[in-house]
Amino acid sequence: MITLSDLHKSFDGAPVLRGASLHVPKGSSMVIIGGSGTGKSVLLKCILGLVTPDSGRIEIDGQDATRGDREAFLARFGMLFQGAALFDSLPVWQNVAFRLLRGPLKRPRREAREIAIEKLRRVGLGPEVAGRLPAELSGGMQKRVGLARAIAAEPEIIFFDEPTTGLDPIMAGVINDLIREIVTEMGATALTITHDMSSVRAIADRVAMLHDGKVRWEGSVGEMDATTDPYVQQFIRGKADGPIEALR
């Protein structure tokens, strides 16, 4: 469903993506692993059009993602950002229902609020949270609200950018389980970037490792554990010694 072919992207002459290619089948959950600065976030942003690749092709259902109606294209996506990226000035329910309060998916305000409360409930938050501002919530609650916002308009494709960063292990487990449940229940295609191996095991159908701007390895979670690829082994075991330089 999502096909990336030979993507290149440099910033101020420094290459970040150097020919990344990847195929994410419809309805599957792909997790991209890799160290900091290997281009994982840039890859996601290229798909969404937040960053324009220097070269290469991005296709969604066989269609060139850079052409056609941008609003209709983005309406197919939901995204959970690393820091949740909630809008500070809006109460929680308006963050969740943001898409339902304006644009082509606009619903009556009361209905949008009801949907927001339902989505909050789905991520384990009660209706009392709906009227609060994001700054009044803990990091874990903000992540849940971000997740509720990502699924509010029931998108076909959901991106998760480092969903467990900054959370304690218990809350990280809760978020991982929620992501897995929601993706399965919605039948959505999910693309997650993380360097948290517990997330990989909880969320992934398939895993791809990005290193040095390219997809170095791809396979199932079982294949990941069994692979002899020294890069994958070093990464999943968290060793300082190996082909991946510890100082990047």
Place this chain on the structure above:
Amino acid sequence: MSFGGALAAPLVAALGTLGRTVIRALAATGRVTLFALTAMSHIARPPLYPREFALALLNIGWLSLPVVGMTAIFTGGALALQIYSGGARFNAEAVVPQIVAIGMVRELGPVLVGLMIAARVTSSIAAEIATMKVTEQIDALVTLSTEPMKYLVAPRLLAALITVPLLVAVGDVIGIAGGYAVATSSLGFNPVGYLKNTLDFLEPLDVLSSLAKGCAFGGIAALMGCYYGMHSGRGAQGVGRATKSSVEAAAILILAANFLLTGVFFSA
């Protein structure tokens, strides 16, 4: 190396630096112009977000009233004292009402309100949008099918274009009132005569120029806040730099625009 060759190298280096600076300045002018045109085009095309627009009206207009009022009243009072004491050197103390009126309406009202708006509103817009950028809220807007120029920039720019001329009008009136209060309470002016002289002396062009300057200064203040916010660098340092640069640029552009507009209205 010959003496000429030794001189040529630093000269070429200096010319190179000058050339790079000019190119950078021209590129920045082009970027700001494109940004302004894009923002204007978003004002002209629906949808306009009413909630964002109402909030911007409140923040830029209503909440700026106290600072504009305080600035204007003290400036008007000080102006009356200055004109009275300066005018006394050539027996022209009686022109206080006229000079306060013309000084406030043509010049000090628009410029001081513009600078106060640059300090209060430009900085706040730049800091808010820059923070949204570094916390990925602007990327989030895009993924939620919302154009940031339309959602963040257009409402603020339109609100500034509408409210700053009104703030200038309020500032003009309060400044004249400040002069009136000082002149009638401590300089011995007759209250009725002061007001009559003020109203008789002001012309429609004075008021028109004041409002036109307010509109231009409001546009500059909002645009600079939005531009530097949207182009902020990373982290707290990026937000700080965007905020500082936006206020500097807005203040300089407001003073330059004031010079140009004064020439347009009163050069004949």
